[in-house]
Amino acid sequence: MIETEQLAYPISDSEFLKLKTLLYEVSGIALSDHKKSMVVSRLSRRLRILEMSSFAAYLDYIDKTSGESGEKDELVQMLDLLSTNKTDFFREQHHFDFLSERILKDRRASQPIRIWSAACSSGEEPYSIAMTVYDAFSSQQRPDILSPSCKILASDLSTRVLDQAASGIYKMEGVRNLELPQLKRHFLKGSGVQEGCVKVKKHLSTLVSFKRINLMDDCFPIKTPLDVIFCRNVMIYFDRPTQECLIGKFHHVLKPGGVLFIGHSESLNWIQHQFKMLEPTIYQKEID
Ligand SMILES: C[S@@+](CC[C@H](N)C(=O)[O-])C[C@H]1O[C@@H](n2cnc3c(N)ncnc32)[C@H](O)[C@@H]1O
Secondary structure: OOOOHHHOOOOOHHHHHHHHHHHHHHHOEOOOHHHHHHHHHHHHHHHHHOOOOOHHHHHHHHHHOOOOOOOOHHHHHHHHHHOOOOOOOOOOHHHHHHHHHHHHOOOOOOOOEEEEEEOOOOOHHHHHHHHHHHHHOOOOOOHHHHHHHEEEEEEEOOHHHHHHHHHOEEEHHHHOOOOHHHHHHHEEEOOHHHOOEEEEOHHHHOOEEEEEOOOOOOOOOOOOOEEEEEEOOOHHHEOHHHHHHHHHHHHHHEEEEEEEEEOOOOOOOOOOOOEEEEEOOEEEEOOO
């Protein structure tokens, strides 16, 4: 494993400040100075690939490269390299128990439900939601009923993780937490070049659609109000004003009575919001 300071390019304070500011402006991620060596190490690899000699040249390149979408191409690459994408199937199991026992229990499979996994990383979270919904309706479930009524939107800023998520392919060790019957029910075992991997079955993948959404956007591309939002383990990287603004936007796109899940190391204690706390990390938009 070669990720040493030795191979890192030198960076001046003003160059680091420019990178930090750029990252904050585009993604809301507020980097602290102790992340400098991580930033330099991850981006030095990129500089080598681009055969660039300095961070000054790289910053200039970011500024000059414009993508077809109008967003700067290299900026997307930089975000991909600097974002932290750690995730897991059924991470914070208690949220999936709450979804199953308190939100889905008395619903009919044919009753529409809209769920958003915002900042979904490589897809373990939205597929865990899909498994929870599918299993909750297992007595009534028929894919032709569930598929049009349950829609799970999964989004992230990083195109790299979204591609991974949309493939639905995971290494065996990534699904080690799942019980065998669950694994058999929801995954296909890879063979040949896919040996050692599993792929989510179609009854799950048809429930989930992937889209690149930046949580910093002024408004979200959501037309139908949502029943549930999972936004876990990303707000921790945002400063308080950014968190407050995001929580306000989530409130706006949820139905009255809709539920917001946040990460276990996150809290709405220090910010202004209009939610009612049901349990720590679980909030509800009040019914008018
Ligand atoms: C640590 S992962 C959390 C994944 C999952 N929610 C979980 O709890 O397991 C954080 C994710 O947030 C994404 N992210 C960071 N800033 C974002 C932004 N401004 N808009 C959308 N996603 C963002 C990152 O790309 C990363 O995939």
